[in-house]
Structures are given as C-alpha cells and as structure tokens.
Amino acid sequence: MATPLAEYTELTTLENGLRVATEQAHAECETVTVGVWIDAGSRYEAESNNGVAHFLEHMAFKGTKKRSQRGLEVMIEDMGAHLNAYTSREQTVYYAKLFPRDVDVGMDILADILQNSLLDAGAIERERDVIMREMEEVNKQHEELILDLLHEAAYRGGGLGRTILGPEKNIKTISRRDLQDYVKTHYTAPRMVVCAAGVVDHDRLVDLSAKHFADQPRVPRTTFAVDFDAAKFTPTEVRLPDANEPKAHVAIAYDGAKWTSEYSMPLLVLQTMLGQWDRLNPVSGGTASPYALARDISQNDKCHSYLTFNTSYKDAGLFGLYLVCPPDGVSDSIATVVRHFASLAKPEGVDHADVQRAKSQLKANIISQLDALAHVCEEIGRQFLTYDRRMPLVEVIARIDAVTPRDVVATAKRFLAHKDHALAAYGAIDGLIPYDNCHISNFM
Known part of the structure; x- marks a missing residue:
C-alpha cells in the first residue's frame, strides 16, 4: 500500500543541538519509521581503529544496563517491530519500524542502545568471529568487493579508501x-x-x-580528531586475480561530485x-535498452552486464561503471565504455530524446521511493547531515526538469572526457590490458 507523505518536514532543534525532524504520512498509513542518524562513519576513523564504527553497531544490540540481549529481542518481537542499524562511510544509523502506539517504547530503546550499551568484554570477543564471517560473506558478493577495491584505488591512503x-x-x-x-x-x-x-506527532x-537525549553532550569528551581527512582522488588501480572465479569483474570510476555540487543533478541524469544492462535480461526494469551505451555494449558480445553508479560524499564523489565480462572481453568492454564517455562531451554525442527519457525515469524513480517510509526517513537524516536542510520533492523535480542536453554535455566534459580514472578488477582478469593503456588516447 502506498504511503504518500505530506510535502513538508517539521524541524525542531533542542538546546544541546540535537535536531528532530518528522514527515507526517496521510491517514491510510499505519506504521512509522523512527531512527537516529549520526554524522560519523568509517571515514572518520584512523588506520589504527578502522572498523570501530561498524563494530560498535554490532555491540549496540548485545544488551544495555537495563535490558539483556534476549530481553531486547523479546520486546521488539512482542511489538511486531523491526530494529536495525547500519554503518556507511559517512554515517551510522539506528532505526526502528513500528506501530504508532509504540513510538514511546521505540525511542526509549533507541536511546538505551545508543547511550547505555554494556560493551561487555565477553560479547566483544564473541562478536569478532561474527564480523569475520560477515567479511567473508561480503567478499563473496562481487559487487560489494569490487566497490571496496575501487574506493581503495580512488582514495588511496585516505579515510574514504x-x-x-x-x-x-x-x-x-x-x-x-x-568503542567507548x-x-x-x-x-x-x-x-x-x-x-x-x-x-507520528512532531x-x-x-x-x-x-x-531521552537531553544529556547528550554538545562537544566531544575526548581529545581525538573529530573531522575526517579531506578526500583526494587518486587515479590508480587495484587488481585481485582469482583463479576460481570464471568471470572478470571490473569497475572504473572518475572523480565525481559532492552532494552540494552544482553538477550533482546533471550527474544523476547522466x-x-x-x-544498466544484463545480457540475460536486457530489458529488466525497462532501464537500459533505449540508451546508446547498452546498444554498444550488447553489439560486441563481450560483456555479460554493467551497472552505472554515482556515489556522492560530503566533499567528493565517484562516477563510473561496474562491468562483468568473459575473460576475453574485458578489455574490449572497457574500451567501449571509455569511448562512449568521451563521446558524451560532444553535443552530437548526446541524444536529446535520451536526456528527456532519463529525466522522466529519474523523477519516476524518486517519487516511487516515497512509498517506503524507511527510505523517506533515510533521506531526511542524510539530507540534514549533508545539506543541513530537507530538500522538498518539488525542488528535486524542478532541479531535474532544469537539466538540459547542454548541461549533460558540459557535465560529461567536466568529469569524464579525457579524465584519469580509478580502476578495480577481480576474478579472471589475466586478459585485462595494463592500467596505463586504459586511457581514451589508446582507444581512438
């Protein structure tokens, strides 16, 4: 069932600086998602404690001063609620999906696990094995693995890497x-x-x-560095051959745009x-087949699939593609992609109908996501942490509508054409040409 929201966000800032933001759903909605978004993730760590934010997320559910782990689980189950958390490179999030009558209890639980986790020594030791198994599972997911390797190449030596x-x-x-x-x-x-x-009542x-959060401090209670190191794009490569993997998995990324960049919306349109395209399902979702790159890729029969990504951070971004290819097709596929990127920087390389189609599809995707309360809540939290405000849907749509074919050409010229890129490769990559030969000048 759709759960359309009101077109405004209510915001209140408490005396200690904590912000409270809500968006009220219409009457037919029967649930609420509530959570705490924290401006802290893995890029805020040092090399010596890298992984601590994610480790801390795991420990939050292992018991507090007034609730055992089992007691917490039973309470959530009895409410028919869902409690979860995740850590990204820039944010840590704890949230609950529940019925409106249980918001009081949900807030009490969120505050409790954030402020009063026991961080028991025995539980810490047990959780090490859990996280190691999680790492093994993540590394089996090729897309996750390749994007981690790509960040390592693109931000070598830095927090985002x-x-x-x-x-x-x-x-x-x-x-x-x-952890403390x-x-x-x-x-x-x-x-x-x-x-x-x-x-939810604001x-x-x-x-x-x-x-629950009045005593949350305004300033750090340690002398450790609070901010992250500035992102610096490093066009290098990371290769991880694996004889047991029959396909070549390769991602290339260009230095992209931060959240607040004037290019952020044109890059989304681009x-x-x-x-995206998949040889086994070329019209999946109706997304890729109308566009030129999918036609070019499919014609050479040297690629199984590709997925475009556009990842933004507070001061940086990555724009590129993740390709899955047979071992003998990886170099040809990369050449096709790099040549296509270069062509987009020329007015004749951008089809006006493609731009209009992409804008319509982008708007439809954004509007459809409003049906998921968890996604809406995530957008509220992320936007306040990145923009320091909530961007109304009408503004998002207006910004998309304002993107012209000329803007797309200028954006491609600014970020893609004849630019150095980072590269990550995994699997059957013996046939991948040397990194220095992946530049557009070698493919013309």
Whole structure:
C-alpha cells in the first residue's frame, strides 16, 4: 500500500543541538519509521581503529544496563517491530519500524542502545568471529568487493579508501576502550538527527527526544580528531586475480561530485542515461535498452552486464561503471565504455530524446521511493547531515526538469572526457590490458 507523505518536514532543534525532524504520512498509513542518524562513519576513523564504527553497531544490540540481549529481542518481537542499524562511510544509523502506539517504547530503546550499551568484554570477543564471517560473506558478493577495491584505488591512503568493516587485524584487536572513545568523540548532539516518517506527532517526538537525549553532550569528551581527512582522488588501480572465479569483474570510476555540487543533478541524469544492462535480461526494469551505451555494449558480445553508479560524499564523489565480462572481453568492454564517455562531451554525442527519457525515469524513480517510509526517513537524516536542510520533492523535480542536453554535455566534459580514472578488477582478469593503456588516447 502506498504511503504518500505530506510535502513538508517539521524541524525542531533542542538546546544541546540535537535536531528532530518528522514527515507526517496521510491517514491510510499505519506504521512509522523512527531512527537516529549520526554524522560519523568509517571515514572518520584512523588506520589504527578502522572498523570501530561498524563494530560498535554490532555491540549496540548485545544488551544495555537495563535490558539483556534476549530481553531486547523479546520486546521488539512482542511489538511486531523491526530494529536495525547500519554503518556507511559517512554515517551510522539506528532505526526502528513500528506501530504508532509504540513510538514511546521505540525511542526509549533507541536511546538505551545508543547511550547505555554494556560493551561487555565477553560479547566483544564473541562478536569478532561474527564480523569475520560477515567479511567473508561480503567478499563473496562481487559487487560489494569490487566497490571496496575501487574506493581503495580512488582514495588511496585516505579515510574514504578504507573499508567499513576494517582490516582483519583491527577486527581481532579492537577493544572496549576503542568503542567507548569513538562514542565519546563522535556521538555528540549536534551530529545527531532524530528522524521519523509515517504516523507520528512532531511535538510528541520532540518531547521524547528531549527526555531521552537531553544529556547528550554538545562537544566531544575526548581529545581525538573529530573531522575526517579531506578526500583526494587518486587515479590508480587495484587488481585481485582469482583463479576460481570464471568471470572478470571490473569497475572504473572518475572523480565525481559532492552532494552540494552544482553538477550533482546533471550527474544523476547522466547516470540514468547510461543505465544498466544484463545480457540475460536486457530489458529488466525497462532501464537500459533505449540508451546508446547498452546498444554498444550488447553489439560486441563481450560483456555479460554493467551497472552505472554515482556515489556522492560530503566533499567528493565517484562516477563510473561496474562491468562483468568473459575473460576475453574485458578489455574490449572497457574500451567501449571509455569511448562512449568521451563521446558524451560532444553535443552530437548526446541524444536529446535520451536526456528527456532519463529525466522522466529519474523523477519516476524518486517519487516511487516515497512509498517506503524507511527510505523517506533515510533521506531526511542524510539530507540534514549533508545539506543541513530537507530538500522538498518539488525542488528535486524542478532541479531535474532544469537539466538540459547542454548541461549533460558540459557535465560529461567536466568529469569524464579525457579524465584519469580509478580502476578495480577481480576474478579472471589475466586478459585485462595494463592500467596505463586504459586511457581514451589508446582507444581512438
């Protein structure tokens, strides 16, 4: 059932700097998603404690001063609720999906696990094996693995280049003190946003936030560095051959745009234009087949699939493609992609109908996502942490409508044409040409 939301966001800032933001659903909605978005993720870590934010997320559900792990699980089950968390490179999120009558309890639980986790030494030791198994599972997911390798290549030596889970040696040595110090450094009120979407009363949520988070400090309680290191794009490569993998998995990425860049919306349109394609399901979702790159890729029979990505951060971004190819087709596929990117920087290389089609598809995708309260809540939290405001849907649509074919050409020229790129490759990649030969000048 669709759950359309009101077209405005209510915001209140508490005395300690904590922000409370809500979007009210219409009457037919019967649930609410509420959570805490924190301006802290893996890029805020140092090499020595890389992985601590994700480790801390795991420990949040292992018991607090007033709730055992089992007691917490039973309480969530009895409410018919869902409690979860995730860590990204820039944010840590704890959220609950529940019925409106249980918002009071949900807020109490969220505050409890954020502020009163036991961080028991025995539980920490047990969780090391859990995270190691998670790492094994992540590495089996080729897209996850290749994007981690790509970040390593694109931001070599920097915070964005490190993985969210951290290296094995850190997972085995992260201590209770490391976890406590991370909380004391980064879990401060001005870096936190309490968000809710669905059937929720804003004033009630403000009262609950004041009740549970009034003592959240405004400033760090440690002397550790609070901010992340500035992102610096490094056009290098990482290759990980695997004789047991029959396909070549390759991602190339160009230095993209941060969230607040004037190019962020044209890049989204360009991403939609490039689309995605799968040889086994070429019209999946109706996304890729109308566009030129999909036609070029499919004609040479040297690629199984590709997926375009456009990842933005506070001060940087990555724009590129992830390709899956037979071993003898990977170099030809990369050449096709690089040549196509270069062609987009010429007015004759951009079809006006493709631009209009991409804009319509992008708007439809954004509007359809409003049916998911969890996604809406995520957008509220992310936007307040990145823009310091909520961008209304009408503004998003207007910005998309304002993108012209000339803007797309200018954006391609700015970010793609004759630019150096980062590259990550995994699997059957013996046939992949040397990195230095992947430049457009070698494919003309």
